Amino acid sequence: MEYISTRDFSRRVSAAEAIVRGLSPDGGLFVPETIPTFGEGELEKLLPLTYPALAAEIMGRYLPDFTKEELREYTQAAYGPGRFDSLNTAPLRRGRQESYLELWHGPTCAFKDMALQILPYLLSASIRKCGETKTVSILVATSGDTGKAALEGFRDVPGTRIMVFYPENGVSDIQKLQMVSQIGENVNVMAVKGNFDDAQSGVKRIFGDAALNESLSRAGFALSSANSINWGRLLPQIVYYVWSYLRLAECGEMKLGDPVDFTVPTGNFGDILAGWYALQMGLPVGRLVCASNRNDVLTEFIDTGVYNRLRPFRLTSSPSMDILISSNLERLLFWLSGKDDGLTRDYMEKLGREGRYTADPALMEKLRRVFAAESVTEEGTFAAIRGLWEEERMLIDPHTAVASAAARRRKREGVPMVVVSTASPYKFSHAVLRALGDDREREGMEAIAALEERTGVRPPEPIAALKNARVRFTESCEPQKMESAVLDFLK
Ligand SMILES: *Cc1c(COP(=O)(O)O)cnc(C)c1O
Secondary structure (H helix, E strand, O other): OOEEEOOEEEEEEOHHHHHHHOEOOOOOEEEEOOOOOOOOOHHHHHOOOOHHHHHHHHHHOOOOOOOHHHHHHHHHHHHOOOOOOOOOOOOEEEOOOOEEEEOOOOOOOEOHHHHHOOHHHHHHHHHHHOOOOOEEEEEEEOOOHHHHHHHHHHOOOOOEEEEEEEEOOOOOHHHHHHHHOOOOOOEEEEEEOOOHHHHHHHHHHHHHOHHHHHHHHHOOEEEEEOOOOOHHHHHHHHHHHHHHHHHHHHOOOOOOOOOEEEEEEOOOOHHHHHHHHHHHHOOOEEEEEEEEOOOOHHHHHHHHOEEEOOOOOOOOOOHHHOOOOOOOHHHHHHHHOOOOHHHHHHHHHHHHHHOEEEOOHHHHHHHHHHEEEEEOOHHHHHHHHHHHHHHHOOOOOHHHHHHHHHHHHHOOOOOOEEEEEOEOHHHHHHHHHHHOOOOOOOOHHHHHHHHHHHHOOOOOHHHHHHHHOOOOOOOEEOHHHHHHHHHHHHO
């Protein structure tokens, strides 16, 4: 199986190359040329597998240039008990009306760990398979969750270095403390005097600087990225859809073969797209509900066929979904248009140039056979947190709450609903406390202590341990000095 670009059908690369490059040179995203499918009776055979074994099995179908042994070793290291605090890796918690698939039992307590724990293994192996011998140097600009998850994933991975830039005043105090106290010999963290866009533009500038890349290459370094459009981040996410489906069947919620609906709190469209791939593979997914906060660009698109990013950007209590350009949607458009690379390129160029495009009605009809969309206000988000706590003693974070509220609007009689739960409530203690009716202003560790006192729910170990965190990284730089910061680190 080879990979093709969504904007140029003739550009074919191996799986390893797709992972190393991240983005196709024509600006498109890499997709597998065909989607592998489960054979007759195969789901039943997958039923007894542990999470790491299931991950190796599913990912192996998309990675012909990796051996079974390699993938088993990587998935065991990434998802085994050393790194996730649940023996199940991704436990499914059943509520009265829907089940919650908890994807935040990894080292940084958010769902980014599901992909960023395994990506370093996939990426460093891919680099070797492509004949690269240089030290892989990952650069990340982050608005919060991704930076920490990437640091944890790449720390002390042989043959790699990682540097994370975050906006000096643009991340929460918990997120900042998580990053600046990062351990590991191959890591560096730097504040940028600017906002997230400044940090992101700086990283893009460095990737595009041919002379800089050339001199780094001579010094033995190859730059790479861990951002969410890399196929190596999407692929591992297919696994937990299959996993949660099997767990529901196992506990008798429905029979193998019966449909299950999923509601996914959506930003960049990566998580929910993985659910769509699972469906294409033959997993009986009924409906995928795309849940958005007040940044409802996807809700409007799915309802009307018009994608329009020219709208006010709203800051919400679910910041990882405060996004107006959902990059991974491109992969879905490519597929639903019958792999029409010209049309996909057209839409994306229009989006860049004019800020909007209108998708073909036939394509939208296909899309709506699977996808439904809901957008949830801040009040709706807080009400969902409060309701679930008061009625079921289940504590959820604001991102999960957006999905929970959306799921209740779309629940179908007789079809189980899985809500994808993407962060520990303790990562957003302040907002959760507010939802529970406590409006006092509190900072990081204080908010965590207050939430524990109020609910009696223990914070996850990595968050509790921040109390004793030692700050290692205190430096900051002007956006135009990011190049020299990278050079200093890699020297
Ligand atoms: C990144 C993130 C999301 C959004 O996921 P996408 O794949 O970008 O759609 C939702 N919730 C949390 C907590 C996240 O960190």
